[in-house]
Amino acid sequence: MDLLQLQPEQRRVQWAPKHAAATGEFLICDSKDPDGPVLSTSAAGWAGLVAFAAAQA
Secondary structure (H helix, E strand, C coil): CCHHHCCHHHCCEEECHHHHHHHCCEEEEECCCCCCCEEEECHHHHHHHHHHHHHHC
16 A cells, blocks of 8 residues: 555654664654564665655645
8 A cells, every 4th residue: 555545644654763873774664563564774765754754744
């Protein structure tokens, strides 16, 4: 399913800010599926994802 097709209350991600600060690696997962896959990205990748999400709101 396309993330953009979900209702706002269904769009949930979690990330690990302490891990990001310590390593520079941003780990992102679906908060409703904590045992599911994890996306790893750089600070630039995270910033791009946040900018994209903000533009869709």
